[in-house]
Amino acid sequence: MKKYLILIIIFFLTGCSSYIELNDLAIIDTISIQKEDNNYKVTISYIEKIEENNLNPQTKIIEAKDTNINQLFNNLSLKINKKIYLSHLNLLLIDDSIKNKEFKELINYFLNNQDTREDFLIAYSNNINDLMHNNKFLEINDLVKINHQETSKVIYTTMYDVIKNYYEKKNIYLTNLTYQDNNTLPIGIITFINNNYQELTEDQSIFINYLLDNIDTFNYTYKCQDNNYLNLKILKGKKQELNNKLLITNEINIISNDCHLNNQEINKIFNEYLEDNKIYTNKTLNINNTIRGNYENK
Amino acid sequence: MFTFFYLYNFFSFNNTNIGDTMNYLELLKKESNNSSDYVYKTIRLNNHILNIINIETITSSNDINNFILKRISFLSDLKITDLENYLYNYLPAVSITKLKDYQELKNKLLNGFTILIIDDTSILSIETRKDLTRGVSEADYEKTIIGPKDAFIEHFNTNLGLIRRRIKDINLQVIDYELGVYTKTKVGIIYVNGIVKESLVKEVKKKLENINIDGIIDSGYLRKYLNQSKSLFPSLKSTERPDVASQALLEGKIVILTDNSPDVLILPTFFVDYFHASDDYYQKPINISFIRIIRLIAFLIACFLPAFYVCITTHNPEAMPINLLLSFTKQRQSVPFPAFLEAILMIIAFEILRESDIRIPSSLGTAVSILGGLVLGDAAVSAGIVSPIMIIVVAISAISGLLMPSIEAINSIRWYRFILIILASIFGGFGIFLGTILILANLAEMKSQGVDYLYPFAPINFEELKDSVVKISSKKAKKRNPLLSNNKIRGV
Numbered sequence: 001m002k003k004y005l006i007l008i009i010i011f012f013l014t015g016c017s018s019y020i021e022l023n024d025l026a027i028i029d030t031i032s033i034q035k036e037d038n039n040y041k042v043t044i045s046y047i048e049k050i051e052e053n054n055l056n057p058q059t060k061i062i063e064a065k066d067t068n069i070n071q072l073f074n075n076l077s078l079k080i081n082k083k084i085y086l087s088h089l090n091l092l093l094i095d096d097s098i099k100n101k102e103f104k105e106l107i108n109y110f111l112n113n114q115d116t117r118e119d120f121l122i123a124y125s126n127n128i129n130d131l132m133h134n135n136k137f138l139e140i141n142d143l144v145k146i147n148h149q150e151t152s153k154v155i156y157t158t159m160y161d162v163i164k165n166y167y168e169k170k171n172i173y174l175t176n177l178t179y180q181d182n183n184t185l186p187i188g189i190i191t192f193i194n195n196n197y198q199e200l201t202e203d204q205s206i207f208i209n210y211l212l213d214n215i216d217t218f219n220y221t222y223k224c225q226d227n228n229y230l231n232l233k234i235l236k237g238k239k240q241e242l243n244n245k246l247l248i249t250n251e252i253n254i255i256s257n258d259c260h261l262n263n264q265e266i267n268k269i270f271n272e273y274l275e276d277n278k279i280y281t282n283k284t285l286n287i288n289n290t291i292r293g294n295y296e297n298k
Numbered sequence: 299m300f301t302f303f304y305l306y307n308f309f310s311f312n313n314t315n316i317g318d319t320m321n322y323l324e325l326l327k328k329e330s331n332n333s334s335d336y337v338y339k340t341i342r343l344n345n346h347i348l349n350i351i352n353i354e355t356i357t358s359s360n361d362i363n364n365f366i367l368k369r370i371s372f373l374s375d376l377k378i379t380d381l382e383n384y385l386y387n388y389l390p391a392v393s394i395t396k397l398k399d400y401q402e403l404k405n406k407l408l409n410g411f412t413i414l415i416i417d418d419t420s421i422l423s424i425e426t427r428k429d430l431t432r433g434v435s436e437a438d439y440e441k442t443i444i445g446p447k448d449a450f451i452e453h454f455n456t457n458l459g460l461i462r463r464r465i466k467d468i469n470l471q472v473i474d475y476e477l478g479v480y481t482k483t484k485v486g487i488i489y490v491n492g493i494v495k496e497s498l499v500k501e502v503k504k505k506l507e508n509i510n511i512d513g514i515i516d517s518g519y520l521r522k523y524l525n526q527s528k529s530l531f532p533s534l535k536s537t538e539r540p541d542v543a544s545q546a547l548l549e550g551k552i553v554i555l556t557d558n559s560p561d562v563l564i565l566p567t568f569f570v571d572y573f574h575a576s577d578d579y580y581q582k583p584i585n586i587s588f589i590r591i592i593r594l595i596a597f598l599i600a601c602f603l604p605a606f607y608v609c610i611t612t613h614n615p616e617a618m619p620i621n622l623l624l625s626f627t628k629q630r631q632s633v634p635f636p637a638f639l640e641a642i643l644m645i646i647a648f649e650i651l652r653e654s655d656i657r658i659p660s661s662l663g664t665a666v667s668i669l670g671g672l673v674l675g676d677a678a679v680s681a682g683i684v685s686p687i688m689i690i691v692v693a694i695s696a697i698s699g700l701l702m703p704s705i706e707a708i709n710s711i712r713w714y715r716f717i718l719i720i721l722a723s724i725f726g727g728f729g730i731f732l733g734t735i736l737i738l739a740n741l742a743e744m745k746s747q748g749v750d751y752l753y754p755f756a757p758i759n760f761e762e763l764k765d766s767v768v769k770i771s772s773k774k775a776k777k778r779n780p781l782l783s784n785n786k787i788r789g790v
Contacts, residue, residue: 007732007736010732018613018726019612019613019723019724019726020612020613021611021612021630021636021637022611022612022615022623022626022627022630022637023627023630023631025615025627027620027623027624027627047624047627049631050624050627050628050631052628057624057628085615087615087616088615088616088620088623090620115616117616138620
């Protein structure tokens with residue numbers, strides 16, 4: 001009897017039941033947060049209906065405003081006849097109105113909300129309204145993910161990365177999105193530093209991804225005289241921080257060398273490229289390149 | 299039959315009413331209320347009066363005619379003083395017994411013997427049992443592709459013979475009991491002396507001796523007396539295959555044979571035994587290991603899948619990838635019932651279909667399968683009563699459950715399924731976790747005839763693990779289970 005009593009007590013230690021049917025969930029796909037006149041403005045895109053023969057679910061946009069983020073989500077609940085469900089949130093869009101203080105409140109909200117995860121994408125845009133109203137389910141996520149893998153000119157930053165960098169007082173890098181000609185476009189990386197957003201160049205974006213170990217390999221093209229090009233593929237870059245130095249070891253494959261440069265020259269050009277794009281770090285670069293293929297000798 | 303009537307007419311002129319002198323005869327008629335299949339016949343042979351009694355439904359009239367009546371007819375011209383001893387030696391029967399009292403007379407008569415009451419002074423019983431059994435046929439629910447195909451039948455001696463044919467050793471020993479006040483069913487404890495632990499035999503003997511019931515119609519009646527576990531999972535395995543019973547005997551287990559039952563009981567039984575099929579020992583170990591792992595996975599799917607589905611759709615949707623969540627949501631949009639109720643309804647529907655499939659004649663089986671499985675399933679989805687995913691979940695769970703080689707294990711899985719669904723619907727993932735702990739604790743607590751049910755996992759025995767979920771080559775697994783036998787090395 002004691003055994004069963006203990007068992008019953010254990011069962012009820014679980015607290016309140018979280019029973020909810022799938023049909024009663026408002027599955028939120030995208031959220032955008034902006035600040036306007038000391039008020040937060042949240043726009044959510046949630047799945048309203050999934051049609052039988054349509055792969056893309058129908059989404060609905062709802063907005064709410066309040067001075068407090070928690071209260072903001074309560075206000076949203078009043079407008080939906082379902083439970084707000086953030087566990088499958090895919091994308092959070094912010095603009096330049098979200099600064100230090102707002103970041104902190106945002107992070108606190110997501111850290112304290114047990115129904116959310118921290119693996120969703122955060123991106124930056126100055127065209128939030130356009131993006132929200134024209135966004136299809138998972139479209140931006142896939143766009144950033146593919147471009148991050150293929151071009152290295154954007155970055156797939158999750159809420160977890162933001163939280164980590166924020167508390168470690170490191171730079172926060174986000175993909176910068178725009179909406180042009182009825183299309184969503186990733187236009188590069190933007191960094192939040194010293195309470196300001198700064199856009200990076202294409203090469204800086206690649207270097208940041210390379211430095212953060214987000215990419216294993218990238219292509220570098222150098223234009224020499226007479227419209228000739230040196231094409232390099234950088235492989236297996238290893239980075240190691242040592243006091244004030246950043247040790248970088250690269251293996252470089254020469255893809256084409258129409259400039260007829262020797263290995264020493266290639267080494268110099270590539271090191272200069274890294275030095276030029278070295279941003280937001282005071283550390284001295286100590287670069288050690290192993291170049292494979294010597295076209296000059298052919 | 300002609301001979302019988304001929305002999306009946308031959309002796310009929312001698313048929314006299316000997317009335318009060320035959321108390322047993324009158325008592326029998328009174329007790330049986332002159333039952334129509336009781337045949338009484340009186341023969342006057344010289345100076346002797348012979349009363350012959352048999353029950354025509356369980357005796358062979360040919361045997362009575364040829365070996366009793368015909369023989370007695372030859373004696374009409376002889377003068378015999380000690381007719382009892384003369385008949386005892388003269389009648390050509392292996393089993394002829396002198397009876398002492400009325401109780402013995404009744405027992406023998408009801409067991410298919412013919413009773414000869416000689417001059418109201420002595421009684422003989424001659425075995426004239428009619429063969430009412432079917433022949434040895436193929437196993438019905440323990441089918442295998444490789445290995446022997448024969449199965450036990452409803453005849454005690456035939457079943458014992460099927461075992462003796464496999465174990466030709468004097469150490470294969472049998473202890474007989476007659477159990478059941480009315481049925482007087484023959485029950486036998488079979489074991490291999492020298493392998494089995496004596497304490498186990500003593501324990502089983504004690505349990506059988508303490509049985510006091512009206513009747514034992516099938517070996518299943520013995521379960522509650524031999525198995526004291528209150529667990530949902532069985533701790534007593536039954537089999538219809540003589541090869542399985544023989545294997546068990548060689549491991550040091552005891553087999554209980556019951557007359558009129560085609561299933562024999564094997565004890566003690568371990569949890570892992572329910573994952574072993576008879577043909578596991580007739581194939582390459584690597585193939586056996588593979589199929590045993592599949593069985594274990596199927597067992598887990600059968601128990602946990604519906605509960606897991608209810609859990610992730612009602613408590614933990616965050617555990618699903620987004621595309622799966624959307625697919626489930628789409629399918630559940632038009633279903634009016636909660637996932638828990640939907641699951642319970644579907645499982646009950648499956649149990650109804652399964653039971654109907656067992657009960658109805660095989661000629662109608664296909665029709666029921668089509669109607670139940672295809673038409674009702676499709677119609678239920680079209681009508682929006684259940685979601686297609688729920689049908690898939692319940693079907694996978696049900697099919698996985700049927701993979702177990704033992705019917706008792708299949709039946710117990712359904713309870714685990716129900717318990718876990720209820721816990722999952724109330725407490726979500728935590729409920730499944732607690733349910734699992736509960737099941738494991740229950741299994742770990744169980745004993746089968748005093749031995750640990752979860753052996754060789756708990757307590758762990760690495761030697762025995764070689765023939766548990768995986769099967770290592772039998773050349774390497776030479777030791778017997780130490781919980782079952784003191785004779786630890788096989789082949790010695």
